[in-house]
Amino acid sequence: MDDILTHAADGVLTLTINRLHKKNAFTPAMYAALADGLESAQQDPSISVVVIQGGMTVFSAGNDIGDFLQRGASTQDSPVYRFLRAIATQPKPVIAAVCGPAVGIGTTLLFHCDLVYAGDNAAFSMPFVNLGLCPEAASSLLVPQMMGYHRAAEALLLGEPFMAEAAMEVGLVNRILPPTEVNAVAQAQARKLAAKPLASLMETKRLMKKGQMSQVLAQMGEEGDSFGRLLQEPAAKEAFTAFLEKRKPDFSRV
Numbered sequence: 178m179d180d181i182l183t184h185a186a187d188g189v190l191t192l193t194i195n196r197l198h199k200k201n202a203f204t205p206a207m208y209a210a211l212a213d214g215l216e217s218a219q220q221d222p223s224i225s226v227v228v229i230q231g232g233m234t235v236f237s238a239g240n241d242i243g244d245f246l247q248r249g250a251s252t253q254d255s256p257v258y259r260f261l262r263a264i265a266t267q268p269k270p271v272i273a274a275v276c277g278p279a280v281g282i283g284t285t286l287l288f289h290c291d292l293v294y295a296g297d298n299a300a301f302s303m304p305f306v307n308l309g310l311c312p313e314a315a316s317s318l319l320v321p322q323m324m325g326y327h328r329a330a331e332a333l334l335l336g337e338p339f340m341a342e343a344a345m346e347v348g349l350v351n352r353i354l355p356p357t358e359v360n361a362v363a364q365a366q367a368r369k370l371a372a373k374p375l376a377s378l379m380e381t382k383r384l385m386k387k388g389q390m391s392q393v394l395a396q397m398g399e400e401g402d403s404f405g406r407l408l409q410e411p412a413a414k415e416a417f418t419a420f421l422e423k424r425k426p427d428f429s430r431v
Contacts, residue, residue: 181210188225188371189364190218200238201231203282208256215263215271225371225378227267228363229286230274233296233356239281242417253401257282261314264289265393268379270370274363275299276356278338285314288323291382293349294363295341296356301349304336308420309412309428311403318389318396323348 182193192214194201211229218224231237240257252258264271264286273287276296284301287293303320305312312320312333321329324347332339344350354362370378407413411431419426 180204180207181214183210183214185221185224187368188223189228189367190214190221190224190226191228191230191364191367194229194231194237197232197235199241200235200278201283202238202241202244203257204241204244205256208260212256212260212263215260215267218269219263219267222375225269225373225375226367227269227271228274228367229271229290230360230363231276231279233276233359234298235277236275236279236299237281237283238278239283242420252405253398258397258401261286261289261397262394265315265397266390268383269375270367270378270382272363272367272370274360275301275350276359278302281305282314285312285316285319287349288314288316288319292351292363292366293344294352294354294359294366295344295350296359297341297353298356299341299344299350299353300338301340301344302336302338303332306334307336307426308416309410309414309431310407311400313397313400313404315393315396315400317400318392322389 180196182195184191192211196202196207215227218227270291271289272292273290274294275287277298279299279301281303284303303312303316317333320333324332328347331337341350341353345353412428415428415431416426
């Protein structure tokens with residue numbers, strides 16, 4: 178599909194989020210395409226590394242809110258959860274190249290990547306509470322682990338954006354670059370990895386991840402149940418309606 182571009186060369190599979198007219202907001206079809214790419218990379222012996230990238234001005238605005246209102250809660254076998262499980266369990270290195278806004282799942286998916294390169298225009302946010310929802314992608318586990326509890330609480334309870342410098346300070350980002358250079362640097366790093374022994378890359382990643390893999394998947398499942406329940410409640414409906422009507426939500430009556 179055109180909203181997710183797929184390109185394989187030199188041992189690197191590149192998945193480009195390409196829905197710029199909608200700020201790269203994710204739809205179920207996009208999640209399915211990303212999951213397809215990650216699953217095919219896992220099985221394809223010619224692929225050593227996966228790169229996920231957006232555009233120079235936006236990585237992703239998160240979920241498409243209009244789509245959210247139409248389809249309601251996702252089930253555990255839906256495209257979004259298939260994608261989340263695929264990126265969480267991907268045995269090969271995953272690199273992300275992030276420029277501009279990375280909202281919601283646009284940020285939380287990065288906690289499952291092995292290397293993250295950011296433009297100096299990158300802005301990360303996880304505004305789930307502001308939408309009457311809760312974290313997803315095991316971020317309620319992984320964000321406190323990486324950031325420490327108090328900074329995680331600021332990011333997840335207040336939902337306020339943080340910039341590339343703050344993301345690098347807490348370890349989410351490896352390097353900050355001009356937006357024109359981010360994708361090229363991510364590709365160069367991917368080619369370096371692809372030149373190394375694949376079995377060694379995969380075993381090293383497995384050993385680093387094994388201590389928390391079952392916990393990540395369990396947290397993802399519990400978050401998914403809570404997310405689906407909260408999505409049906411009045412606060413979320415008010416938040417989404419206010420967003421579409423371009424007004425401030427009023428939670429005083431919900």
